[in-house]
Amino acid sequence: xxxSSSSISTGEQLLSIxxxxxxxxxxxIDNIIAxxxxxxxGPEQIQLTDLLITKDNQLKxxxxxxxxxxxxxxxxxxxxxxxxKLDQDIQHLQRQLxxxxxxxxxxxxxAKQKLxxxxxxxxxxxxxxxxxxxxxxxxxxxAVCAPLTWQPGDPRRxxxxxxxxxxxxxxxxxxxxxxxxxxxxxxxxxxxxxxxxRSGHHQEPPASQQNQFAxxxxxxxxxxxxxxxxxxxxxxxxxxxxDVEVMSSDSSSSSSSDSQ
Amino acid sequence: MIMENSxxxxxxxxxxxxxxxxxxxxxxxxxxxxxxxxxxxxxxxxDASQKPPGGSQDISQKLIELHKKLELARDQIKRLPGxxxxxxxxxxxxxxxxxxxRLKRELLLKxxxxxxxxxxxx
Numbered sequence: 001x002x003x004s005s006s007s008i009s010t011g012e013q014l015l016s017i018x019x020x021x022x023x024x025x026x027x028x029i030d031n032i033i034a035x036x037x038x039x040x041x042g043p044e045q046i047q048l049t050d051l052l053i054t055k056d057n058q059l060k061x062x063x064x065x066x067x068x069x070x071x072x073x074x075x076x077x078x079x080x081x082x083x084x085k086l087d088q089d090i091q092h093l094q095r096q097l098x099x100x101x102x103x104x105x106x107x108x109x110x111a112k113q114k115l116x117x118x119x120x121x122x123x124x125x126x127x128x129x130x131x132x133x134x135x136x137x138x139x140x141x142x143a144v145c146a147p148l149t150w151q152p153g154d155p156r157r158x159x160x161x162x163x164x165x166x167x168x169x170x171x172x173x174x175x176x177x178x179x180x181x182x183x184x185x186x187x188x189x190x191x192x193x194x195x196x197x198r199s200g201h202h203q204e205p206p207a208s209q210q211n212q213f214a215x216x217x218x219x220x221x222x223x224x225x226x227x228x229x230x231x232x233x234x235x236x237x238x239x240x241x242x243d244v245e246v247m248s249s250d251s252s253s254s255s256s257s258d259s260q
Numbered sequence: 261m262i263m264e265n266s267x268x269x270x271x272x273x274x275x276x277x278x279x280x281x282x283x284x285x286x287x288x289x290x291x292x293x294x295x296x297x298x299x300x301x302x303x304x305x306x307d308a309s310q311k312p313p314g315g316s317q318d319i320s321q322k323l324i325e326l327h328k329k330l331e332l333a334r335d336q337i338k339r340l341p342g343x344x345x346x347x348x349x350x351x352x353x354x355x356x357x358x359x360x361x362r363l364k365r366e367l368l369l370k371x372x373x374x375x376x377x378x379x380x381x382x
Contacts, residue, residue, distance in 0.1 A: 007346065008346060009343060009344055009345050009346050009349070010342075010343040010345070010346055010347065011337055011338065011340060011343035011344060013346075014337045014340075014343065015334060015337055015338075018288075018330060018333055018334055018337070021290055021330070022330050025290065025294045025297075025326065028294065028298060029297060029298070029301065029323075032298060032301040032302065032305070033301065035305065052291070052294070053291075056288075056290065056291055059288055060288065063283050063286065063288065064283075065347055066283050066337075066340055066342070066343050067282070067283040067284075068347070069342040069343055069345070069347060069350055070282060070283060070340065070341050070342045070343075072342060072350055072351070072354055073341045073342025073350070074341075074342075075354065076342070076350075076353065076354055076357055079354070079357040079358060079361055080357060082361055083357060083360055083361050083364060086361065086364040086365065086368060087364070089368055090364060090367060090368060093368070093371050
């Protein structure tokens with residue numbers, strides 16, 4: 001039986017040797033039984049016995065190899081365990097790198113957006129004077145904070161007055177739809193004031209409302225800012241009215257009740 | 261047959277102790293039994309006239325024993341650790357594993373000693 005030991009596993013070699021031993025022993029026993037009847041004693045029997053002994057020796061040699069391989073197998077198991085551990089380490093590291101990559105990608109995206117907005121603002125710079133002018137315009141109507149010299153009874157308010165609210169976007173909205181009025185009185189006022197606003201002229205409010213909503217007919221309010229009073233022109237109030245009131249619409253819920 | 265079946269039934273627990281079996285546990289002493297059988301047969305043929313009454317029964321008992329021993333040896337060999345490869349293949353595999361381990365260690369070392377981040381100098 002020709003075998004190349006390099007391609008056949010040791011286990012298979014051992015099994016095939018045991019098969020051989022089985023066959024040879026069977027042959028020997030068969031021969032003996034045959035000899036018993038035919039009274040023969042051929043050289044075949046001696047050959048078979050020699051072969052059996054050779055196979056037995058071969059089996060023991062191969063078992064020694066198997067013992068060596070078992071030792072190597074132990075080493076391999078240790079190596080495999082170590083490789084497994086390193087694999088886990090590598091995977092852990094990879095996961096961390098992936099997370100870091102994600103965080104960095106987000107940071108880079110945000111930074112790019114910020115740079116874009118910086119570039120945009122560099123291209124179209126807004127003069128600080130304009131900004132200050134606009135800020136004055138917003139605060140001129142006392143919509144942002146109360147005047148420093150404010151006293152109880154002062155008609156100027158630190159919030160939009162009822163009149164201003166009604167002139168604003170929300171007031172016009174409720175007028176346009178015509179439903180869900182807060183009360184009947186307000187509905188009446190809203191319609192009057194809405195008409196007044198649309199006409200684009202400052203008219204004197206009706207006498208009944210003048211006490212509640214005292215408004216400087218001249219449109220000039222004196223603000224005490226720092227060193228002295230600064231005259232602020234609010235005559236273009238109607239033009240900027242919408243901006244101002246949209247910005248201060250947060251206080252709209254309380255304005256109507258306070259002014260009553 | 262009954263004995264073999266009972267052996268078959270005990271297979272799963274035997275498979276669990278695969279790692280504990282060693283070459284020393286494998287019983288490969290077939291020659292003494294074969295010798296006993298051959299001697300018994302020869303004695304039977306020479307003393308055909310005055311053979312003992314239980315002679316052939318003893319031989320058949322030995323034959324069964326030999327058969328069982330061969331089967332047991334086959335079973336034990338299948339459970340031996342590390343015999344699924346030839347010696348050369350096993351050495352190759354071992355080298356492969358060592359190489360793998362070395363490469364993975366190098367990779368991890370590379371990651372660990374990697375310069376953290378280049379801070380651009382503005």
